[in-house]
Structures are given as structure tokens and as C-alpha cells.
Amino acid sequence: MEIGVRDLRMLFRFYEALGFDRLAVDVPEGLPGGGGGCDKEEGLKSLRAEIGDCRRCRLSEGRTNLVFGEGAPDARLMFVGEAPGEQEDLQGRPFVGRAGELLTRLIEKMGFSREGVYIANTVKCRPPDNRNPLDDEIEACMPFLVRQIEIIGPSVIMTLGSVATRALLGDVGSISKVRGKTFRYRGIPVVPTFHPSYLLRNPKSKWLTWSDAQAVLRLLES
């Protein structure tokens, strides 16, 4: 039986209204959402194993822990930051310092939990003195982020700050000009916004990030 995409959307809304948040459907392999959460979990585990004790760039020299990323392997929403900071390096988890608390509040305000989204960085090891990662370091580490995106297959990516935005989209312009707009990375909508560290220094810009988050929510609903 053939069913229109519009009817399908109405059907999903109907089930949602009944309180279902998951439905058992057969999604062909290769489509976003296809492959199943277990396969994605396995995919991420095997990618982490492949990265191992990576020494592909100089950032390995000063790190305490490699920060792979965390969250739901089948997340519809993925956040991509810049690089681990001090706390992230010590704990081996992304966005756990003060900037992380701010990101967590944003995620929760958007109606998600940290565990329900996926959070990763452009480079997986902390740059010395929290400097920006250099081009060759980004180039060395990007294949890992690309594979994470391929495995998770999110519906929307929110890039946090100029480093992540440029890494995924190329030179599209300054973050203050491109924030809140929708770009595409391999067909996936990408909405750039400010890095939470910037918002800690410029709290008046928080409302701009909230408006960018609403653009993300509209994309997730459409």
C-alpha cells in the first residue's frame, strides 16, 4: 500500500497525541533513522575503538583524556562544539564546565535532555591554553566527526561557534552574520549559533541563541 508523506505525518501526529513517543517501523538501511539505535550504538563504539589512543595530531601531547562525545546514538538533534576545555579534558566528557552548564540549560529549555541529543566537538583533544584548534589539527580530526554524523544521522545539527561552523560549512561568514540561518551539510540542515563560552562573556546575546534554537525546533517539527 502506498501512503502520502502528508498522511504519514498526520498519522505520526495522531500517535503522538495518543502518547506514543516511539513506533516500531521498518526503515530501510541507509536512510536517516535507518539501521536502528543498536547498530548506531555499535557503530559509535567501533569508531571509538578505531580512534583508540589517537596520535594523529599534536593535540595528543597535552591531553589528559580524549573526549569522543556523548548522547543518544539515534539523536535527531546533534550539537557540535569546538574542542574540549579544561574540565572536559579532565573528565573525558564534552561540555561539562560552565559553558556546558549553559548548553545543558539550552537543551532542556528546548524540551530535550542531554541524554536525548548528541554532543560532540570538532577536535577531540584539548588545545593548549584553550587556544583555537589549528587548521591541520581540524583536518586530522574531522574524519572522526564526519563518521559520527554519518552513524547518528541527525535531522538537524546545531554548530556552536565559528570553529565548528567553518569546519562543517566552510567559510560562510562570521558567526554573528550566519547564526540562526539554515545551511546544509551533506543534506542535513545545520543552524549555527554562538559558542556557550561566548555567551558567558556576553550574556546579553543569550536571547539570540534562544531565537536560533527556535529555528532548530521549527526544522525538527517540519
Ligand code: SF4
Ligand atoms: S585532536 Fe583528534 S586527530 Fe588530534 S590526537 Fe586528538 S583525536 Fe587524534
